[in-house]
């Protein structure tokens with residue numbers, strides 16, 4: 001196989017201004033306070049890993065950004081400008097795409113139909129299938145996705161990894177600026193995890209801001225530029241991957257603190 | 272970056288790709304396509320095949336048992352008998368695609384039919400026919416429907432319901448075309464109410480439509496009167512289900528339909544070939560087009576022969592119900608397959624949460640399918656009322672709805688949502704009409720007809736369930 005280069009190689013970028021910034025985000029479900037004053041910055045061209053124990057609030061945070069859950073307090077800035085995200089449509093309009101933990105694909109539709117769901121292209125009032133199919137195929141090709149037999153395969157016939165691939169390719173198709181991936185590799189085998197992680201890296205190389213949620217430390221350390229840790233709904237640390245060790249992150253996840261990092265012991269230096 | 276995915280060989284029998292994504296085969300040979308089809312069948316995706324086979328079996332059985340079954344007169348009669356159910360079933364497919372059910376479609380169509388009949392019999396004076404109280408309540412319900420449709424931004428639904436209100440209030444003298452329009456508008460208004468209760472209020476469709484099934488049955492009784500029958504003494508209304516196109520018009524219609532079908536089919540195939548997107552093999556496309564054209568022309572020829580039972584009169588031509596059903600089928604299929612609205616219906620039926628996350632207004636889509644269902648059911652009401660020539664308190668009651676649901680399911684529409692096509696309703700409705708007609712010719716009582724229809728429906732539902740299990744096992 002003569003494989004062409006899949007895009008420009010990654011260049012170490014200077015810390016760019018964040019494309020998406022959350023400040024003091026709070027979220028409660030009734031009496032359950034799930035997110036406490038979460039601050040998070042997502043920079044273009046970087047993979048930010050979001051880690052935390054089960055129930056720490058990772059998925060909730062993602063759904064708040066995606067407009068599935070309204071936030072109770074705090075602000076969201078996109079490209080430096082304050083924005084209000086109240087529906088999935090708002091998030092999509094900004095260029096925020098989400099790959100959900102519980103997959104959000106319609107089984108009875110094919111790959112093309114799923115990739116364009118909710119934003120179908122039309123011509124003269126009728127669906128422009130030709131155009132959509134080409135765009136979908138081009139996108140998959142640009143990501144060097146080679147595992148699907150046909151873009152007209154119904155999603156119900158795809159494997160877990162292929163579904164994730166479709167969900168991620170959907171994000172690229174829309175020229176998104178930010179892609180949030182909630183445990184995209186949780187249900188995958190070794191080879192398929194490999195593919196998805198490569199894909200995640202390629203998204204960042206294209207200049208997208210990527211947030212990756214994962215419980216697998218090896219994956220996190222392999223692809224992430226920064227690691228943000230949620231502990232019981234609080235964002236306790238956000239550190240560059242190269243300045244961090246496995247042990248520290250595990251401690252942050254389980255105890256919310258590691259040495260000087262994380263939750264303060266007694267005094268409160270929070271702004 | 273070579274050998275990134277060493278195990279990416281999902282297309283074993285496929286040719287080696289030449290460039291980036293060429294592994295995505297857009298063209299297959301006829302043999303591969305047929306092989307894929309066989310694999311799909313083995314995998315449990317049977318589509319309309321069981322229903323077609325069942326229909327063939329029924330035809331053979333009835334032909335053997337009754338010498339009157341396979342006569343031109345009877346076949347034409349069969350079309351008229353089946354059309355009402357077929358049309359109601361087509362509307363139901365929209366609801367079934369969402370995994371919902373509309374048990375009230377039958378009696379709702381009865382309401383439409385009785386309003387039509389009242390308007391005709393009383394020369395447009397609905398106020399006099401209903402009495403003041405009932406009339407005011409009736410108008411109030413339509414106004415409510417308009418408001419609800421507007422609130423849900425269902426513009427077409429609101430427009431039709433408002434038009435219905437206008438026709439009711441103006442009291443224009445009897446006119447068959449206006450009455451047909453009025454019936455359709457009443458259907459739309461009813462659908463707005465049903466859809467609101469299911470989609471916006473959130474009551475399960477089964478409960479809402481069961482309640483409305485009873486309520487509309489009462490409304491029909493109120494409109495028609497206990498023991499009363501409203502005769503439809505009007506040439507146009509009588510012709511809908513009993514008349515035929517003149518022979519020349521039959522051929523013209525057949526020609527236009529066939530040419531249009533071929534032009535669309537070939538044009539689409541050429542466009543796909545030129546654009547290099549996924550398409551069926553050319554021989555297969557041509558074969559399918561050819562088969563449909565042959566069938567259509569053969570059918571037209573048979574229907575243009577004289578089928579009169581005596582020598583004094585000549586009865587020939589394609590019955591009006593054929594173009595009516597065909598137009599609805601083509602329009603509906605266009606909407607379901609080629610518009611965003613149709614795509615969203617399938618998406619909501621396949622995965623409601625995914626549709627919501629994709630920014631689709633799930634509530635609006637859900638409400639709209641009930642509007643479509645009742646509107647189309649009203650068209651069905653016009654047809655079956657025309658067939659009998661009158662509207663009685665039982666209009667749309669009894670087996671009407673259950674036969675229509677049965678038709679959709681027998682044709683291959685899933686009750687679990689997301690899977691089904693309009694032609695399922697046509698095929699399934701034909702099966703049910705054939706059973707009814709054939710057993711009638713054999714002199715079997717209604718009891719037998721009901722039992723046989725029930726058994727066939729059970730068979731169809733088992734095919735659906737078994738094929739789902741197989742599909743799950745094969746991973747499709």
Ligand SMILES: Nc1ncnc2c1ncn2[C@@H]1O[C@H](COP(=O)(O)OP(=O)(O)OP(=O)(O)O)[C@@H](O)[C@H]1O
Nearest residue numbers: 029032034052053054055056057058059060061101
């Ligand atoms: N819709 C909801 N209603 C009420 N509580 C909720 C809801 N969604 C999440 N929660 C609660 O919020 C908390 C955080 O849940 P979340 O799904 O965000 O965790 P998570 O970090 O994604 O965990 P996991 O790693 O298991 O996916 C949990 O205690 C959960 O019970």
Ligand SMILES: [Mg+2]
Nearest residue numbers: 058059101182
């Ligand atoms: Mg989660």
